[in-house]
Amino acid sequence: AAARFGLGVALLRKGSAEQAMRLFEKASRDPVVGSRAGAEWVRSLYLAGREDEAFRRALDLVDRSPGVSEYHSALGFLWQTRGQNSRALEEYQKAAELEPRRLSTYFSIIVLCRAARDWPAAERWTRQALALDPNHPLLYQELAFALERLGDPGGAESARNEAARTYDAEVLHIQALRAIRAGRPADAEARLRQVVERNPRSSK
Secondary structure (H helix, E strand, C coil): CHHHHHHHHHHCCCHHHHHHHHHHHHHHCCCCCHHHHHHHHHHHHHHHHHHHHHHHHHHHHHHHHCCHHHHHHHHHHHHHHHHHHHHHHHHHHHHHHHCCCCHHHHHHHHHHHHCCCCHHHHHHHHHHHHCCCCCCCHHHHHHHHHHCCCCCCCHHHHHHHHHHHHHHHHHHHHHHHHHHHHHHHHHHHHHHHHHHHHHHCCCC
């Protein structure tokens, strides 16, 4: 089942939604990867042009297993594609409550808060996401955007500085990995030292 799931993900990335859909359907019965496979089954149905079927499947999954975060995220995604942002937000929030450490859910919520111009909520959810990953440049950019709208230019400027600092560290880390693969350990070490200097919080 895990192999089917992995192959399904790879096929979906290549745009082969129909093939991926069949693999996810089979993998969804597995006790280990079943919930993730079920959610991806819903998404692959949608991407294969079978929107109504995807929606029925998502509603059924949530009804039968309301405690599975992935199913609420999948249903939220479908509500969002229909322009039903308030319903989408409700499902994403349920997903975050059930699995508070999945960062992608927070991004979905932040996008909808921003679309609704609900800046206090955007700030709140962004800060929660940063508690999970304090080294994410995009989250600092989102925080800066929300703080600007809330009339806090100083806070926004500080968030922008954090975005630049963490982004620079991310680029240096990528350069270090490339140096390692190229057999240049001294260059890699120098880059990693720069990562630590630029972002002492980096866990990488």
